[in-house]
Amino acid sequence: CNFGIPFPVLCCLLVVQIAAQDREGQRFCERLTAECVRQQPTVGTNDDTVGIYNEHCRRSNRNWRNITRCELVRASCILTMVRCDNPTCKNVADSLRS
Secondary structure, three states: OOOOOOHHHHHHHHHHHHHHHHHHHHHHHHHHHHHHHHHHHHHOOOOHHHHHHHHHHHHHOOOOOOOOHHHHHHHHHHHHHHOOOOOOHHHHHHHHHO
């Protein structure tokens, strides 16, 4: 397909679009995490999902540090919205360090 746009220009436009989506995804995740933290006094820092997730990760990694509900929300958001990656134990830990 030739749309009359030179290939380097098309590549540049794609990179700009991807970068913009990345920033939008980061902002969305920041808002989602902030909302989670605001609700912590009412909802708490842990729930069944986080408990099961922590148990699963501890089985595969003895050095696993338990994470909170909001940390899992943040990591899941970053992994799915920004990095397009799976929420494995390793990916979650890596996303929380960055």
